[in-house]
Amino acid sequence: MSRSCFYKHGQIGLREIKLIFRLSLGNYRGSLQSGSRHYLSAVNDQRLTMGDKMPDSSKLVIGADLAGQPIAQAMRLANRHGLVAGATGTGKTVTLQRLAEAFSDAGVAVFAADIKGDLCGLGAAGDPQGKVAERIAGMPWLNYTPQAYPVTLWDIHGESGHPLRTTLSEMGPLLIGALLELTDSQQSALYAAFKVADREGLLLLDLKDLKALLNHLRDNPQLLGDDAALMTTGSSQALLRRLAILEQQGAEALFGEPALQLEDILQPAADGRGRIHLLDASRLVHQAPKVYATFLLWLLAELFEQLPERGDADKPLLALFFDEAHLLFADTPKALQERLEQVVRLIRSKGVGVYFVTQSPGDLPDDVLAQLGLRVQHGLRAFTAKEQKSLRAVADGFRPNPAFDALSVLTELGIGEALVGTLQDKGTPEMVQRVLVAPPQSRIGPLTATERTMLIAGSPFKGRYDKPVDRESAYEVLMGRKGLAPEAEPDKPAAEEPSFTDKAGEFLGTAAGQALKSAMRQAANQIGRQLVRGLMGSLLGGSKRR
Structure with missing residues (x-):
């Protein structure tokens, strides 16, 4: 997949941007040559150094077989993705918790959604009693030590964790269209609006920016040029209605700045363990499931676009756990689902393991299921003929074991028991x-x-993220233009104060940060004030990765 697709509506590719940076930064070329991608690589190097202090965690230990022997998979194969499935109340959350701990102990960062609100127990030491203590006693090789893990709590609304945000420009029109559940004609109108925003240098950071842009185009349709036919009065009104519904669902809090920085997700804890990031989705998944699913899709695609290739490694860089995974594929446009399947297939080479958590494997598309290496299947219940058929399909998804019949065992599994299919060392x-x-x-x-x-x-x-920042963007610019002809535009770059430079200034120091800001202003002038949209380069129209 070509990285020049990074800039969907512009003609400037990543190679040209890098050249501008080299010419502008001078002595800082070595430090900032690749921008945030360089910093992500530095975080990776720090992980490898800290890994030497960690205990031997070359295995992803899941539990014990009936003979009491450990069942595990090589950590280096953990980027082959996985599945945790089972009926309600069979122990999926505790299994997820166990896997998150194993990744953290190995120095691998974790991002997971806390659907029921009890996964946050990772932040406190355990106190095993009763049957839990009995199970631990039966696994003497486990070296069980009650301990808390380095947990960071996130919440889109900022109530039970740090606020978690992204911007409309970073998310791009395809995912926003899926979030708004647009028709094809409405989606085309949204693309036309984004195209005008790029051409006029209008930053789309939050929902009020997009609403201001749509109202501006309704009053000034000539700005659409050849795309005027795409933005009818009906489509414009439909988009505004959809945005109003989204605001009522509380999605407004998701969009804005400061936006989530991926390097913060990958940064290890002080003791070298991987930091576990938990998104409180206990309300979100019920009140606004589309917002929940769209954010996870954005995160996956953003990681794919920003992370460098790693090749074979001893362990992943990041493990993603997508609970209620069926929401990712429910009513998803075909084009988006195809790109999602492609990203899941390719992102493992970036060192990211994706683990889907759901009730039944049938909730996922076959093309996604075929890519999942580790499978942890808790108990299932089957009462109807359709459920019996699905049960057989689940059993057939494992490599048979002559010691027992997987189909029969599926309905016999108790709480905390599972059928587990791992990968051998050769994959x-x-x-x-x-x-x-x-x-x-x-x-x-x-x-x-x-x-x-x-x-x-x-x-x-x-x-760092707690206080929102509302800098000048499309809303402020368009409000300032009221009463002026459409051609009367402020003569300034669209990204005069890009958030990336603020981050780099903190990382490099004042002098280097000021140099970068100057370079970015020059770059913005030279590229004609085109917006950078990393996500949509990976999801739209690019050539396939070779």
């Missing part, structure tokens, strides 16, 4: 095993309100 499927999942070392259950508050207060990101 081929291992025979399915009936496994008792190892208990997590952190708390099984939620944090108290006081514990959550203390965790947020002690976060390394405290104060």
Whole structure:
């Protein structure tokens, strides 16, 4: 997939941007040659150095078979993705918690959605009792040590964690169209609006920017040029109605600045363990499931676009857990689903393992299921003929084990038991095993309100994302133009104060930061004030990756 697709509506590619940076930065060429991508590589190097201090975590231990022997998969194969499935109440969340701990112990960052609100127990030490203590006693090789893990809490609304935001420009028109559930004609109108925003240098950061742009185009249709036929009165009004509904669902909080920086997700904890980032989705997944799914799709595509190729490595860079995974594919436009399947297939070479958590494997498209290496299947219930057929399909997805019948066992599994299919060291499927999942070392259950508050207060990101920033963007510019002819535009670059330079200034120091800001202003003038949209380069119209 060509990276020149990064700039969907412009003609400037990544190579030209790099050349501008080299000419402008002079002595800072070595430090900033690749922008944020260079910083992500530096974070990766820091991980490799810290990994030497970590205990041996070359295996992703899941639990024990019926003979009490550990069942595990090589950590270097963890980027082959995975599945955690099972009926409600069978232990999926605790399995997810166990896997997150194993990744963290190995120095791998984790991003997961906390659907039920109890995954945050990762931030407190466990206190095993009863059956949990009995299971630990049956796994002496586990070296069980109750401990809390380095957890960062996020919440789109900023109530139970740090606010989590992105911008409309970063998300791009395809994902926004899916979020708004647009028809084909409405989607075309949205593309036309984004094209005008690029041409006029209008930053689209939050929902009020897009509403201001749509109203501006309704009053000044000549700005659309050859695309005027795409933006009818009906489509414009439909878009505004959809935006109003989105605001009522609370999605307005998702869009704005400061936007989430991927290097913060990848930054390890002080002790070298991978930091576990938890998005509180307990309300979001029920009140605005499309917002939840669209954010996860954006995160996946953004990682794919920004992370460098890693090739074979001893462990992944990041593990993503997508709970309620069926929402990612529900009513998803065909074009978006095809691109999503492609990104899942290719992102493993960037060091990212994607783990889908859902009730049934049938919730996922076959093309996605075929790419999942690790499979942890908790108990399923089958009462109808259709459910019986689905049950057989699940059993057939494992490599058979002559010791038992997987189909029969699926309905017999107790809480905390699962059929597990791992990958052999050479990457081929291992025979399915009936496994008792190892208990997590952190708390099984939620944090108290006081514990959550203390965790947020002690976060390394405290104060970094908590206060929203509303800089000049399309809304302010268009409000200032009222009463002026459409041609009367402010003569200034669209990205006069790009957030990336602010981040780089903190990283490099004042002098280097000022040099970069100057370079960015020059670059913005030379590229004709085209907006940078990393996500849509990977999801739209690019040539396939070779």
